[in-house]
Amino acid sequence: MTVPKAEQDAHDHRSLHERIAADLRDDIMSGQLPPGFNLPSTAQLRTRFGASNATVQKALQLLKDEGLVIGRAGAAVSVREHRQRTIRPAGSLSPAAAGQTYPWLTEAAKHGATAHITLLGVTETRPPADVRAAFGLSDEASVLLRSQLVLIDDEPAELVKSYYPLEIARGTPLADRRRIRGGMPALLTELGHRPHRSVDRVSARVPTQEQFQTLRLPGSLPVLCTLRVVYTEAGRPVEATAMAKAGHLYELQYEFTPE
Known part of the structure; x- marks a missing residue:
């Protein structure tokens, strides 16, 4: 048959x-x-x-x-204890209180984990097509890129690439090769670009070579990818961040209130 x-x-x-x-x-x-x-x-x-x-x-x-x-x-x-982690994206827009660390670091500490960020690089570059589209840029345009690696209990957790329009970033702490005290929402607010709304696009993908090596992935498991675009109250896109994390270790939790 x-x-x-x-x-x-x-x-x-x-x-x-x-x-x-x-x-x-x-x-x-x-x-x-x-x-x-x-x-x-x-x-x-x-x-x-x-x-x-x-x-x-x-x-x-x-x-x-x-x-x-x-x-x-x-x-x-x-x-294993504390291996599956729930990420709440809504918290990323909240600036840290004066003298306090990043909100997500505080959240990790609540679960007994030690978290920190390693800054991999700060450079001007031509962004990928999805970032160009988010900012409304031409193919030849450049942006500022800040690449970071998030580690939890000294294990790679997330590869983060944040892009900023040059007219916003040049001559500001965004362009400095150092961590941003208090987090990016606080700095953008200080620079006059207060984050008001963010839009996430989430997909599961086969890891790139960079993601595979940087996140020390054990095999051909997918990565959970998020492209987050942050807008001011006037609707201007001021930040686009591509985040990749091991798909077998994380989930995203979104909360909605009916209008």
Whole structure:
């Protein structure tokens, strides 16, 4: 009997251990297997997935390499504490209070994590097409780029590339090769470009070589990419930020109030 093409296309061509890891990864990300919780035993996983002991162990090793679970052969394997993090984008527009650090650093500390930012570079460059479109620039136009790496507990968490129109950035602390005290919303407000609204475009993508190496990704897992454009109350775009984080470790939480 000939199998319909639609059924052929729908077949999961991944190896069994990859499929097992995918299902367990989803259990972890959804909270079905919360931090500190032991995974089912190898015998239970063999029964659930109809797999051999070796296949189950290969699946568990993938999750260990990703940093989602910990354990050793012959012992219980458990979900690592504080590995899945929820990002609340709305908080990024809030300036830090006087004498306080970035809001997201404070949020990370609430969960017992240590977070910091490494500034990778500050340069003038031609931006990618989506940033040019956001700013309404020509193909030849340049912008200021600030590249940063966010680390949580000394592990790479997010690659951040923030772009600014040159008429806003030149001759200001934005162009200095140093971190911005109090965060970018506070500085933009000080410069007369108070952030009023942001628009996020979120997509899951295959990591670029730079993202793979900088984030120390364990395999061919997707990255969660966000392009955030920040506007003033007058509707002027003053910042466009491309953020990439490991897709298996993070989720975004958006809150909406009906008008």
